[in-house]
Structure formats: C-alpha cells, structure tokens
Amino acid sequence: MENVNQIKSGFIDYLKTKYKDKETQDKIDSYGPELSIFIYNSAFQKYLKENGYEDDSIFEQSIDDMKDTLVSDEFQSSQEGDAEMDSDNLILSTLTNLFNQDKDLFAAINTNLDDTIDIDEMTGFLDFVDEMMQAEPDEYENTFDGIAKSIQNIKRIDGESSVEGILDSIYNSDEALEYLDIDGDGELNDIEKELFESFVQGDKEELTAEDLKKALEEIENGTFKYDIKLPDDALPVDEIQGSTAFESTPSTENIAARQTSNPSQNLTSTGRTYNGGTPSSTPVQTTPDNINDMNLSQLKTEQAKRQENVDNAKNDVDNTASEIDEVKNNEYAEAKEAYDEAVKNDENLDKELKAKRDDNLKSIETTTDEISSLNSQIAQTETELGNANNKLDSDNKNLSALESALSSLNNAEDEESVAEQKAALQEQINTLKNDTIPNDEQERERLEQLLNGGGESDGLKSQLETKEQELKELQEARDDIEAQIEKKGNEATKQALKDFQDVEKKLDDLNSKFPDLQKALSTAQTELTEVNELIAEKEADNTEKENSYYDGNLPSELVSALDSKLGNGFCAKLEEVAKNINCDAVDLLGMMQSESGVNPKSYNKNGGATGLIQFMPSTARSLGTSTEELLNMSAIEQLDYVEKYYTNWTGGSGQRLEAGDLYTLCFLPSFLDREVLCSSSDSKTSKYYGPNSGLDLNKDGQITKDELSQRVQNKYQEVLKEYGLA
Numbered sequence: 001m002e003n004v005n006q007i008k009s010g011f012i013d014y015l016k017t018k019y020k021d022k023e024t025q026d027k028i029d030s031y032g033p034e035l036s037i038f039i040y041n042s043a044f045q046k047y048l049k050e051n052g053y054e055d056d057s058i059f060e061q062s063i064d065d066m067k068d069t070l071v072s073d074e075f076q077s078s079q080e081g082d083a084e085m086d087s088d089n090l091i092l093s094t095l096t097n098l099f100n101q102d103k104d105l106f107a108a109i110n111t112n113l114d115d116t117i118d119i120d121e122m123t124g125f126l127d128f129v130d131e132m133m134q135a136e137p138d139e140y141e142n143t144f145d146g147i148a149k150s151i152q153n154i155k156r157i158d159g160e161s162s163v164e165g166i167l168d169s170i171y172n173s174d175e176a177l178e179y180l181d182i183d184g185d186g187e188l189n190d191i192e193k194e195l196f197e198s199f200v201q202g203d204k205e206e207l208t209a210e211d212l213k214k215a216l217e218e219i220e221n222g223t224f225k226y227d228i229k230l231p232d233d234a235l236p237v238d239e240i241q242g243s244t245a246f247e248s249t250p251s252t253e254n255i256a257a258r259q260t261s262n263p264s265q266n267l268t269s270t271g272r273t274y275n276g277g278t279p280s281s282t283p284v285q286t287t288p289d290n291i292n293d294m295n296l297s298q299l300k301t302e303q304a305k306r307q308e309n310v311d312n313a314k315n316d317v318d319n320t321a322s323e324i325d326e327v328k329n330n331e332y333a334e335a336k337e338a339y340d341e342a343v344k345n346d347e348n349l350d351k352e353l354k355a356k357r358d359d360n361l362k363s364i365e366t367t368t369d370e371i372s373s374l375n376s377q378i379a380q381t382e383t384e385l386g387n388a389n390n391k392l393d394s395d396n397k398n399l400s401a402l403e404s405a406l407s408s409l410n411n412a413e414d415e416e417s418v419a420e421q422k423a424a425l426q427e428q429i430n431t432l433k434n435d436t437i438p439n440d441e442q443e444r445e446r447l448e449q450l451l452n453g454g455g456e457s458d459g460l461k462s463q464l465e466t467k468e469q470e471l472k473e474l475q476e477a478r479d480d481i482e483a484q485i486e487k488k489g490n491e492a493t494k495q496a497l498k499d500f501q502d503v504e505k506k507l508d509d510l511n512s513k514f515p516d517l518q519k520a521l522s523t524a525q526t527e528l529t530e531v532n533e534l535i536a537e538k539e540a541d542n543t544e545k546e547n548s549y550y551d552g553n554l555p556s557e558l559v560s561a562l563d564s565k566l567g568n569g570f571c572a573k574l575e576e577v578a579k580n581i582n583c584d585a586v587d588l589l590g591m592m593q594s595e596s597g598v599n600p601k602s603y604n605k606n607g608g609a610t611g612l613i614q615f616m617p618s619t620a621r622s623l624g625t626s627t628e629e630l631l632n633m634s635a636i637e638q639l640d641y642v643e644k645y646y647t648n649w650t651g652g653s654g655q656r657l658e659a660g661d662l663y664t665l666c667f668l669p670s671f672l673d674r675e676v677l678c679s680s681s682d683s684k685t686s687k688y689y690g691p692n693s694g695l696d697l698n699k700d701g702q703i704t705k706d707e708l709s710q711r712v713q714n715k716y717q718e719v720l721k722e723y724g725l726a
Helices: 004-018 022-039 041-050 057-071 073-078 087-101 103-109 119-135 143-158 163-171 174-180 190-201 209-221 252-258 296-345 351-410 415-452 460-488 491-548 556-566 570-581 585-596 617-622 627-631 635-650 659-667 686-695 705-722
Strands: 266-268 271-273 676-679 702-704
Touching: 004 022, 004 041, 163 174, 163 190, 163 209, 174 190, 174 209, 190 209, 190 617, 296 351, 296 491, 351 415, 351 460, 351 491, 415 460, 460 491, 556 570, 570 585, 570 635, 585 659, 585 705, 617 627, 617 635, 635 659, 659 705, 676 686, 676 705, 686 702, 686 705, 702 705
Parallel strands: none
Antiparallel strands: 266 271, 676 702
C-alpha cells in the first residue's frame, strides 16, 4: 500500500477533478489534505473504495490528525491576538461563532456549564458528527452537511424537550413526512398533524414530550408503527364525569372527526404553536377541485368567470369570422382578379395551361370550403359527445347511489316504516334503467357513428380525410401548374401570382384556426350551462330551507329550561356568542347537541375529546387552556372557548356561518369552502368518509355540507323534543 501522504496527495487531485471551478480548487489548495479530508470526508471514503483501499484506518487516521491539530498548542496559540485565520482552524472558528450565537446549541454543547465552549467540548461534538456520518457515509456530501444534521439532532433532543419543540422537529423532518403525509401532497396539513397527535396520545389525557420523543426516535429509525384507523370498539362518548345535563350520546363520526382535525391552531412559518392567541391571518382554505365542491357564493364567482370565458371565446370567433370575410371579399378577391387578368393577357402562356389553372383553382376553393365545414361539424359533434358521455356517467352514478340506498332500506328492521321510501327509490331506479340510461347510450352511439362512421356510412372524420387527400392532390397539381407559369409567364404574371399566393396563405391561416375557436366557444358555453344549473338547484334548495326551517330564535320555554339545567344566563351567553361568530343561536345549540348533548362534562376516553363541542387536548392547548380545566368549567364559561374556537378558524373575518359551516369546522375544518366534503370514491378523502359514513344521509357515497346542515337541524329538534316543545 502507498504511504498515507501519497494517499492524501492523491485525494487532493481527486477533489480537483470533481470540483473543476477555480474558486473551489484554490480553497482545496489552501485547506491542505487534513482539512480537505475532514470537510469532504464522504468523498474521501468513496475515493478510498474506488482505489481499492478497503482498510478505512487511513480515514480514521486523517480525522485524528485534524483533531490533533485543533487541540495542539500551536493551534490554540494561533487563536490569541489578531492572527490571520488559517485553513486548519476554519471549522472550529466557524462552529464556535455559530454556537455562541445560538443559546440552544450553546447549552447543548456546553457540557461543563461554564461561560465558553472549550476545545474538549468542541472535539466531543465533532466525534458525534463523525460517528453519525460513518454510520451513513452516502448521506452527506461533506462534513458541513453532517454538522448541520447533528445540530438539528441536538436542538431536537438535547435542547428544550417541550411538546411544542418536538412537534416542530417532527413536522419539519423528511422522515416524518413519509409516515404522516397521507394525501401525498408533499407537506403536512392540519388534519394530518392532528391525526398523528391523536394517535401518539392514545388513551392518555394529554400529549406528552416522552411519547413524542419515542415516536420521533422510531420515525428516524424507520420502525414507527402508524395505524390511523379507529379501533372497532371506539366509544362515541364515554363515562361522563360529574353531573350530566343530557343523556343524548353523540355518534361515532364526531369522534373520528376530531381525530382528523385541529381547527384552532395558530399558524406560523414553521408549523404550529400551542400558546393560544388569535391567528395573525385567516387560515387558508382549500380551493374546491370542481364545481360540485363549491358553495353558492363560490358558484356565482365561478359563473362570472365562465361568462367572461364565453364572452371572450365568442369575441374570438366573431372577430376571426369577420377577418376571414374581410380578407376573402377584399384582399383575396382583388389579388385573384389581378392574377386572373394577368394570366388571361399573358401571350407567353398557352390556352391549355390557362384552362387547367382555372379549373384547379375552382376545385381548390370548393374543397377548402368543404373541409372548413367538416371541421366545424366535427368540433361541434365532439363537444356533444363529451356532454353525452358525462351525462351517461352521471346517470350511472345516480343509479348506483339509488341502488345502494335501496339496499340499506331493505335491511331495515321495520319494513313498513320505509315502504314508501323504497317504492320511490325503486321507481327512480326503474326510470334510470329502462328509459334514461338507454337513451343516453343511444345518443352516445349516434354521435360516435356520426363522427367515426359505421355500417355502410362514412363518418365525419373519414369524410374529412378524403377531402384532405383530395386537397393534397389538387395542391400538388397546382404546384406543377404554377411552376410552369413562373417559368413561361411574363413579369406581370409572375408578380400577380406571388401577390395572390401571399393573400391566400393569410386566408388559409385564418381558416385553419377557426374550428378550434368554435370548439373553445362550445366548451365554454357548456361549462357555463353546468354552473348555471347548479346555482339554480342550490337557490331552490335555499328557498325551500328558508320556508321550512326555524326563524333562528330560541323559544322562551327552551331558554327557561336550558338556564335551569346549565346555569342562569346560559342562553343569553349562547346568543351573544352566536352573534359574535355570525351564526344562528339555534344552529349553535344544534351543533352542541350533536357533539356532546349540550353537556359541558361530556368526556371521551378514546382521544380525550371534552366539553360542549368536544375539544381535543391539542385544541384546548391552542386555545390557552386544557381539557382538565374545561371539565371544571361551567357551560357558560366553556362558551368563551367555543367562541374562540370558531373565531380562530374564521380569523375574525365575520363571515356568516350556516349550520353546515359550524359542523364542517368541527369535522373537516380545512374544507370549509367545499360543498362535497369527502367521498368513498375519492382517494384523497375516502379516509374521512369510512368512519363517518353515518353522516351520508342519502347514501350516495358522499358527505356534503347540506347533509351536515340537516344533521344540525335534526339535533336542534332533539333538544326541543327533550323539553316537550316539538
């Protein structure tokens, strides 16, 4: 084996081959071999392997050489006075400055608890870096990468071990992302964080730093066992402690909801904090993926956008059509007339060539018009076919949903109570099967045949191919004719031909883009019609609700009953909170009935959900309290935190919260702007649908905001019945 110095020298040459820019090569020269090996230790290990040096003792020896330099009397004396920094003390000086500027890092490294970081503490840290990097040599490009990762580890584990600090470390680590990023979008959202915290907390009353440390260690080691499913025996509300106001029990879906969301967190640039306070800005709401997820206000905004698209597309079609007419009727007509006249008067051209030219031009003009017409027909037919396919898909989905709903009714214990519903569903199913879907399929087949042909008839696309081939042959003949004219004709004819060709190209360009413009207009009109229909449906639904639902005020008899149960002034406080968060008091009361039976002592052992709206422990912390404190509060006192909870999500914007909005902010708060909240067939949201399928009132595989609204209204009716008021 070559001696150590030869190996080190060879490594310097290796680095210069790898880093070809002059600045880096100059730095490598100034560093010398020991510091270069220390800085580029991963590259050095690769260099040893590539050159057959399986014994890594040379690597360890070089690192030891560097450390010896750092602790040498010569090095330490160079630190005194104003001596210029040399290459050997670069790392120590850089790290010393870094640690002195960061109190957390200083505390982690300063093992003897004095006022400075000495050389022993520094080399101890470097030993830690070396150990970590040798365990994973391919993970780091150079020592500075290893130092950066080691600093993260120190701050994460050896620094302040609070719940907040460890959660920040977890949520900012790539390893955790692989476990916790359920929807695969490359980042952790509020729901994914809340789900993780609920999982780690388990049956405990609060999330602890010790449990998080263990989870973090397992995540980094790749041994974290993460099961986000609810246990089969999960209880909706468990053993209410203390006196109870109501015996009503919330359903399991509410527990699942709180295990998948944390609506009250404060947002920061690095993740979430838990020190309460009002958010600095309104939480960002997820933009709906399609119009079916939009509420009425969003639909009207979308309607305006789509109307603008239609207007713009129509202008493009009209302007291009006008330009085509202008060019065809003026420039083209004038150029053709001049060309015809020049050919007619040109004595250099024989009669046969002139006649052939005339016939050819007429045929080209006719064929071009036919192609333009076919393109327009094809564009229109393709749009119609797309609409027909969409309708067929929609009707098939409706059929599936209706059959599923009928199946669920077939399993009802009391068949007489659902007989009318079953008959109505069966009638709708029969209509879809026997009339609607067959007509859909027939229309689709007709359009496909029109486009692609069938039997003895040629479709539009086939006709277009034929005409395009005819035009190609005519163009080839024309090229031959014009080549002869250019060869035999006089100068006036040649110039007239060129002018005619220039105008004709301009007209061809306009004609070629016109079908696409027509198709774009047709698509825009279809999209506008779609959103108009949804708006009409929702406005009709809203009118029906306005005519059938309560007036938003609590009946005086109910006020008396609730105040006697929950404390004098409860209803006045409830109405004050409702006014502050801009909702109806009856909706808020229905929401609390759904969550806890309007019971401030309601407690769920499976996750720790507590109180009137079942605050999770992490949510309670974000509001500046705890579930223990909430359990000791009266219903009136808890209402302050109910208000704070909703205000944190709306950011104090004062936006109107309808019944469905109130429920959504406890179920899937980041989906507040959606109409369809989750679906059994949607890969991104199906995980929320499964444990909450009871909220799908019409059993169509979707949970919508309207259904949540209906649940809140039903729960309010339960309260009225509780006191004999309904």
